[in-house]
Amino acid sequence: MLAQSRQKARMRTVFTDSQTKRLEALFELTEYPAVEARAEVARSTGLSEETVRVWFKNRRARRKRQHSGSKVKSPSSPTRAGAEKKFFTSFL
Numbered sequence: 001m002l003a004q005s006r007q008k009a010r011m012r013t014v015f016t017d018s019q020t021k022r023l024e025a026l027f028e029l030t031e032y033p034a035v036e037a038r039a040e041v042a043r044s045t046g047l048s049e050e051t052v053r054v055w056f057k058n059r060r061a062r063r064k065r066q067h068s069g070s071k072v073k074s075p076s077s078p079t080r081a082g083a084e085k086k087f088f089t090s091f092l
């Protein structure tokens with residue numbers, strides 16, 4: 001039966017407004033945050049690192065769909081890496 005074979009399917013994560021705001025704020029700085037940055041967001045939002053990683057993967061896909069045909073932003077540059085660090089010190 002199909003229902004039995006799908007028992008291991010995970011539940012959909014529903015993000016709070018606060019979690020979404022923090023994730024979106026970091027996404028505006030860089031579409032590809034460093035492992036440490038993702039870990040910090042996970043810690044500060046109460047999400048797992050895997051959930052944060054998947055959120056960024058899905059968010060990049062959504063931006064690509066929304067801007068299909070237009071140039072996609074390049075990955076994190078050195079100046080963005082500095083902004084990323086500044087972003088996290090603001091939570092401390």
